[in-house]
Amino acid sequence: MRTLKTATHPDVHTLEDKSVFHRLASRAIVVRGTDILLLFTERYHDYSLPGGGVDSGENEVDGLIRELKEETGAQNVRNIRPFGAYEEFRPWHKPDYDVMHMVSKCFWCDIDEELGEVSLEDYEVKNGMRPVWVNIHEAITHNKETMAKSDKQGLSVERETFLLERIAREIAC
Template sequence: MRLLFEMDKHDYDECTHSFSRPSARSIIIRDGKVAMIHSMKYDYYKFPGGGIEQGEDPAEAMIRETREETGLVVIPETVKEYGLVHRIQKSDSDPTEVFIQDNYYYLCDAEETVVSQHLDGYESKEDYQLEFVDPYAAIEKNSRDIHGPYNPMMFQREAKVLNMLIAEGHLGSRQDDQ
């Protein structure tokens, strides 16, 4: 899978150990809008997806996580690799730990019918809602305000991926909307 970009804070020289948590995320586009999770509690957008379980294929994790978080059922034969974002920084919770995350993004389609979500505890508390959102609106919302306890790198990552999708013609430009 191609490397889209790296996010490296270079702030971990004093760390003594590392923690790696790879994730997989879906990019589902309909009518120039992209499927995203809207956290109603903290008012931010993120691509559907989450952690890859031990021994799980990243594409399978993306399909599972997308269904759990959004209720969208990904059509497996439409899944195409988009790219990887490599993130590395000192952990927010342990100053002796390096946090490493490879985020695998996949372009795909989903069935029209949306099934019920299966949210875990924190996702329910944040009141995750599926929205097909204008990419510029998502970028703008994530760049304003503080969105709860989350590291700003998550919002920067999502904005950068959205901007790449726009630049590569997967999503329309502002001029297309006028």
């Protein structure tokens, strides 16, 4: 899978003498015209692609399907095709590691029209996460405003905005 970008958080100056936690994530790209299925997170006031960490013993496609179903209620996930990977190095918030190295592998896919029930984790519920269909350009504009003006933005908003811009270029809308 092609690497779209490698990003390093400004607080990560070097990996020398650092303990690094490696995480593989899968993210879904589901589009209908100029609308895209995203997660809106109230806590961070941003839009993100559905997806998350691939569990031990799980491949990236199985992780993608599981995460997409849990976070959006997607049904009959099919026609899965690679889009690209976003690699990042950022500070790790737990005491056992200094840095997290995450590779987010993104895949195009199709789903049934109707969404089913979501099965969010406790922290996702507390953060006010919910699936929404939104115009991709509106989501990009919204995320850019959050990056420019909000003090509550999360570490993922730059990744998500970059990916949304690349997706918008590829669907040429």
